[in-house]
Amino acid sequence: MWPLPKLAGWFCALLAASLLAPLLNAQVHDERAIKVAYVFNLTKYVEWPHTSTQLVVGFVGDGPMGEALEKMLTGKTSDSRLIRVVLSPQDKALEQCDVLYVAYSSPEKIHATLQRLRGKSVLTVGDTGSFPQDGGMIGLVRAADQVRIQVNLEAVQEAGLKISSRVLDLAIIVHSKPEAK
């Protein structure tokens, strides 16, 4: 009838092969954790024009990143600044963020937020496809099984921020689309 012994043998072999493989390398991470780790690293490699004892990370939009940022960054310190996470900051509070993670699903809202923050020293981070081309500063884009970082250098400089070459060496440099300027 059905070649059950053959199948069972195949699975055992597959199972054995995967279990015997070394566990040391190729650790696989949760995508949200990687993105939050990127945000944390950026706080160390970006220079803001002002100094303060705390660093405010804001989140606007939908999706799981807000909760992930709050859970993983609240209370951490970066270069002796205490990190505070603010979810859905409104109006004035938006401009008081040092980093703003923008995760709206609608491109219009993203555009409106970026327009609003032009010239302000807020590092904008997003994970939608064309975030840096639309004027955002940092894009965290999923490419197959990795998260790559994209930087829109003009937007960063326009905001009066300086970004370390350590990040630029790893990043894909992106330019704003003409309409976004």
Place this chain on the structure above:
Amino acid sequence: MSLSIEQLAQAKVFTASRHLEDSRQAPSSVSIIGAEEIRRYGWRTLGDVLNSLRGFYTSYDRDYTYLGVRGFLRPGDYNSRILMMVNGHRVNDGVYDSAPFGTEFPLDLDLIDHIEIVRGPSSSLFGTNAVFGVINLITRQASSGMTVEASGDTSTFLGRTGRLTANFREGRLSGLFSGSLYRSAGQSQLFFPEFAAPDTNGGVASNVDGDRSSQAFGDMQYGNLRVQGLYSTRTKLVPTAAYQMNFNDPANQTTDSAGFLDVSYHRAMGIGDLETRVDYDRYDFLGVGAFWGADPAERYLASSSAGADRIGSEATLGRQIGRHRVIVGGNYEYSPRVEQENWVAGQTPWFSDHRQASQAAIFGEAELNLVSKLSLRVGGRLDWFDAYGASLSPRVALVYSPNSRTALKYIYGRAFNAPNAYESYYWDNVSLVAPSIPLKPETIGSHEVIFERGLTSWLQMTVDGSYNHLGNLIDQVPDPASGLTHFVNVGRDRGRALELELETKRASGLAARVSYTLADAADEIQHVRLANSPLHMAKFNGTVPLSHKSFAALEVLYASSQISYQGTRVPSSLLTNVTVSTKPMWGGWAFSASCYNAFNRRWFSPAGPGLLQAELQQDGRTFRVKITYRFHRERDSK
């Protein structure tokens, strides 16, 4: 957090191959319910959660909760046509293939991070039971540092729950452990007009609605290796005198115990993403009933037990090839014990069935992104059961997304539902005799067209039309030869359903959805509408922030009238549930207060075979108050 930026650029991210990323790209109609939503609406059971979604409805017979989908809720079926999983581990038991939706569900809802509800036949990837859909419950991940959480709630009818959860994450090692206890005295006086006679206490079942359960769950992860397990046992007193038990007797009860141990490993390799899993499952059922003997003064206890042990292994490989994605996998399960027994207390069993079972499957699906806006998914699964032979379940889906706001999907799928041990082998000669002809798997063919559109930046619309055709349905029907009932592959049903939904989420915290479902499900042989099938359903769910840390949520659910198994008309129902809740405040305290069926409306569930009653009145207005305290200690990090 300990990774340097260079390491981040090299890090591999887990691709959930059979799990969902963006529901708009999924080749099905998908709903995702998050933990925050469960808290805000005060949902107590999985049945409450599903009841808020378009196309689903529940019914409760004072013992188990039954789920209906698009007009189908089969009398006598223990939800075997819905596949339920916890973190990808199959929960449907090894005897009845039942999926637990009430307090018999083995996991505390507080442990859930989110629920993925995939409508439509998914046997092409998951095999048996995935006829009307798949519900995958994903549990919480441990947060960094160390967290201890305690939660308690109290509700009407002396219901109380206590839960203690601890989790930690240290580098690559994380663990989450939780235990819960639940007790409820139930309604102290339940009136059943069918039993309104002097010798049955005037139809009043007194203090026999009690419910209690204990649960434990553990989840440890080290890098790519995960070990999870749970154990749960739940006992419910049965006040309905089902199966001709003595009315108003506290000995009538059912106990369901379930446990599993699951070891899984995933690894991104050059050839693709590999997921492997080895697991052990155990299920035990015990039903006890009190009966009068030939001599009216003689009361005896009769018991019915069932149990299964199952060992399974599974491997899947997902790979990106250019713009396309392919997944292949295989599964093998062996059940060394599948047994059912009936006995009278103190005597040897008069019914006893012990057997082993094995099954194997291979499956695959290819996602072909032909042109930038069009995606074709083709897949299938071949299942082989030692008792029933082979079943092939294909699925084809076409997804057209002209822009990021719009998706049009067409899905055709065939699924099957293998007969379970209970349907095939059980008899008690009181209400049920064994099938005279060996049972075959049921089949379903399904066509579905889904249109999803972001109308404005904050308003999302979904229109979902489906046509389901079920054949060889295993039905519990009257058997003229014995005068009792038996299971037969006799049914042929067809269902047409149209679902409309509007959903909004605003930055202010306001979130709402409103849906309407028209489900016309009929028996194609008898040309009558199915029992347990409301033609119309309308639902509203809305939540608004009351302050920076508190929310109010309102739920209004309407279902039109239904026909019961016995042919009587069960009136329509309109329920209003209100919950006020807070996020953690004052250093870790969260509260919620809920009122269910706020207007105290009378409403009924149709009853199944085995009950004298045609319909069962459900609870009036009830309350619940819940308090949670979370203590968190972060490890210092730079």
